[in-house]
Amino acid sequence: MFCLVLHSHLPWLANHGRWPVGEEWLYQSWAASYLPVVDVLRRLGEKGHENLLSLGITPVLAAQLDDPHCLEGLHHWLGNWQLRAHEAALRPGGRDLGAREHANSAWALQQFETLWRHGASPLFRELIEANTIEVLGGPLAHPFQPLLDPRLRAFSLAEGLTDAKTRWGRRPRGIWAPECGFTPSMEHGYDLAGVKHFMVDGPALHGDTTLGRPVGEADVVAFGRDLPVSYRVWSPKSGYPGHAAYRDFHTFDHATGLKAYRVTSRKSTEKAPYDPHLAAAAVKQHVDDFVHTVVRRLSSESERIGRPALAVAAFDTELFGHWWYEGPAWLEQVLQALPEAGVRVGTLTQARAEGFVGQSVHISDSSWGSGKDWRVWAGDQVADLVQLNAEVVETALAALDKNPSELRNRTNDQLIREALMAVSSDWAFMVSKDSAAGYARDRAHRHAHATREIAEAMTSGQFAKAERLAQDWNQVDGLFPALDARRLQV
Template identity: 35%
Template sequence: MTPAPSGEFALVLHTHLPLLAGHGVWPVGEEWLFQAWSGSWLPVTRVLERLAEDGRRDVLTLGVTPTVAAQVRDPRLARDLGTWLAGQQWRSEEQRWHRHLGPQVVELATYYWRHFADLLAYHTDVESRGGLTTVWAELARAGVIELLGGPATHPYLPLVPDPAEIDAQLADGLAAQVDWAGERPRGLWAPEMGYRPRGPVADPTAPPLHVDASGSPTLPRRGPPLPGLEEHYAAAGIDHVLLDTATLWRGAGHADRDWVAAEFLTDAEAAQLPERFTGVLIGDSDVAAFPRDLEVGGHVWSAASGYPGDVWYRDFHAHGTFGTQPSWRVTDRHLPSDAKQPYEPAAAAARVQAHAEHFAGVLRKTLAARPDGVVVCAYDTELFGHWWFEGPAWLETLLRRVADDPALTTTTLASRRQRRPPRRRLALPESSWGYAKHHASWVGAATRPMWQTLDDARVRARTALAGGRGVPELREQLARELALLTTSDWPYMVLRGNTADYGERRVRGHADAVAHLADLVEADRGPDAEAERLRAVDRAPTRVDALLAALDPPG
């Protein structure tokens, strides 16, 4: 007799980059976009298409933010990606003549030439079928994947002080997805897995009341009590979201802990959180929160012990010299890049098989005692291929092993929500997936001026737009620029990334755009050269109807 599946595995991927088109090339800008598009989005989609051809269904849940959808639907960017991939082939050929790097590196030239030729052929095929969004929509209609929605420009929702702005971000973001996917999503990847319950909003522009050892600020509150985020989600038709395990841990009444020093729950702690395998309903709402599993998922994403750090995998940071592809393996995490050993694709492929088998074993062991449970592993899509070169191969190997294992089954969050909805209700605390699970990845002394700039821009935009002033194209672009200013990536780049200058530059640029457009609107003028430039460059979010109405509510 074939044993019944002992539990379910819900893999969730979050496909997100901010609007990069027209805003620089390298090291941050369109080069980053093309790296993620070619390195992750195309290979992961190809994996999903192969699984679909084999009859696999309910494979995984794919979140696609409106800024990503807008960029992959841009014909100019799609053409430029083809040119970029062809350029990578030439770069691979150039590697053949870098003989001072040793024969193993030279021999990788052919490997990389074929790799990029294959990607270019697949990209060409995808574009001939309508592009990535068309393929994703077809996979969703076939039941292979669930598509999650997202707010228009990926703002850090816990710190948005205006309920109307939250509703507008959701409305325009979800409507944009209907445009390309054909239906409205029921699930949402909350940006940065941020959550805020009902109450006054924390003020990131004010000096903190206290900063703990991890750098997490306790912020003063401002304004009247506002609805919890789950109330906004329910009003938008969303019935399930992703949150961090730490959010449920504290919501279940457990004392907070040091999530930096100990990123995983101990066995004793995990036993105190059965909601890890069921999810919860948030407060009095019918919105389900599914937590990303730190212990199981950490086998991939942990910087200290995750698979991508294996000595045989390609080292993301060892780029080599001009005219070569990254051609060195991790070797030893403590070695400098110029001391790494050459990459060996066959050896890396063997580790992919071993790590996929190990992960499947972890799933079997974890779910064996929980016949009704689900393990939710959530990652940025860009981890697979862009950051972890072997990631797409590992993903396909794992999903095939799970599908062939009678003790395991894959599920989407929507399918799980429908068949086994959570029963327990929890009032959840303010939190995120970020450093120390609070606001420390977005709020600090270095970003306080950015948050003040955003507040000032909100006031400036509302003042200018009041009463319906301005020509429609300027009003819409003003709402668009303000929405882009709220993108959560900008403060994150300053506090947790390595491109602080880019984040600061983007904030200044969008704030200046708001000011310029507001001047034109107030003067009752038409578009000038700068306004036309902004309209040509900043074309996402594609929908701003709700955002504009939130700034200038109908009388």
């Protein structure tokens, strides 16, 4: 069996800047990845395809895809995209680019206005109920769980699964743990939360990813990312998106912000114009290569272990369309070509139910980041953020424990909401990778500041002030309205 797993995630960006980092990041990913990937899944589902893949959607991304402010912002962004296409068409030599981008933006506007304008949840619920996909959930706000206080870790996971059920009508049985972060004993927390399976990176299972593995004594199975298969598509050094025929992500026309070139040179001034026909031929070539890779891998691993083997390929959803423009076309063709080549395509739930599970294993500290350890989220470069996170969590829990409430208390809710936002794994990742590190540090400290000032007002007995502060911060960070701090009280 072959399982494709996609991980869809962006940090909370609404009301936190626009460009170059902020809401623009959300709208680019939404238009380039989420719209076309969902379209691929819907069309394949209409053709009768079922159990195509396991789709991870983090609660913080799901919140943005349903948020009225974000929906309005995307609609404006799509309209602006079309205006930029018209501008490109009027410039010397820009006719082909303008026509291509006009067609793309018109399609995106039509998709949004007919299917997405009331949020993403109805679309995902439709795919889930039709058994087109399995959905994977996760904890609120995407924390790096191994470094998080166990009490807040359990709360975040339970609330995340509840949030998923509210949006999609089903509580996910599987999760994509943020950053695939793991430390021993977490399997028991998963078991208690009703999680039946989760993803780890291949090295966490010592490279033997041909079967899912129960973890310790818990009734939960870890599925490992098959690196030889996954790295054919995307790796730190190679992969299909780097092919010279594909549209270049990094180089764009400065007058319009549109991407007019293909990957032909490291120098932006020497890149060749994008040619859709060359790109289509490369997609076909890479579909064939991937199918052959999967067939060979499954054949060799089945022979090695003496039973039918499993291969799990896992990627960020944003790779398909946003980072790799041709990715959705490749995805659609692969999902049809694999069954034609005799490969059974299924979900992680199916893999477990059909016995693609081996002997139990003990997993050590791990992630899918650099070095497959915790250095990205706990290394020297982010030691200050690790300390900040610990202080924020301690402050929030102490204030909550000092001021418990039998009734729903919006101040307590906002206190925990801001603490969870402060400890998002995204901030340390962006600093370690030097990707908008200033923005990331600012976000971490801003949420930490919100947590502190609400907590200080509460612990000093200034409850009216604490309530005003909580209301003000909620105007910016009002996601997860069902979050109830009473479920975190001692």
